[in-house]
Amino acid sequence: MNDSNWLRRVLFVLLLGFGELAAAQANLRIDTPAVAALRASMRENHKQLAPLYASGAVGLTRDGNIGLRDANLVPLAQRAEVNGLIAQANQDRGALYREIARANGRPEWENDIRATFAQRWIERAQPGWYYQNTSGAWVRK
Amino acid sequence: MHRGGRSVVTALLGCGALCACVTINIYFPAAAAERAADRIIEEVWQLQPDSAKPPAGKPAGPQ
Secondary structure, three states, X not given: OOHHHHHHHHHHHHHHHHHHHHHHHOOOOOOOHHHHHHHHHHHHHHHHHHHHHHHOOEEEOOOOXXXXXXXXXXXXXXXXXXXXXXXHHHHHHHHHHHHHHHHOOOHHHHHHHHHHHHHHHHHXXXXXXXXXXXXXXXXXX | OOHHHHHHHHHHHHHHHHHHHHHHHHOXXXXXXXXXXXXXXXXXXXXXXXXXXXXXHOOOOOO
C-alpha cells in the first residue's frame, strides 16, 4: 500500500464521518404513511376538541397528552362523547410519538419525542387554553 | 512516512470514528425534534408557521 492510497482511505473515512454527522443534524422523518394517517386523524379530531380547549374543559397535560380538566364544563349528556374524544386523541398521540421514533430507526427516542411534543403543544397553545405545569397543576395560558 | 507511524495514525482515526458513531447513536436531535413537532402541531391545529420566533430563542418555555 503506497502513501497516496493510504491518504485516499483516510479521506474516505473522514468523509463518511462528516456524512454521518450531517445526517444526525438533519430533520427527523415524519413522512411515513403511518405518521400521515395519524396527522389526518388528529386534525379531524381537533375540530371537535377546539371548543373544549377554549372553554377550559380539556387541557394539555405535561406528558404530551390531553386530559379532562373540569368535567362540570361539559353538559352531562356529552361527557361520554368528550371522554371518547380525549381517549382517541391520546391514543393517536401515543402512536404518533412511537411512529416518529420508529420511522427514524430509534424506537428508544419515543420518550424524548413525547417530551419535546409536550413542550411544543403547550408553547403553541392559544391564550386561554389550559395546560399542566411541571408539577401537574392546571395553568391558564 | 514510516509504516509504524501510519498504523498509529490509522488506529487513532479508527478510535475517533468509533467514538463519533457511539456519540451519534446516543444523541437525541432535540432541535430537529422541535422542528418536526412544530410542523405537525401547525397541521393538526391549523396554525400559521411560527418562523418569526424560533423555539430555541425562548429561555424558559411554558410556566
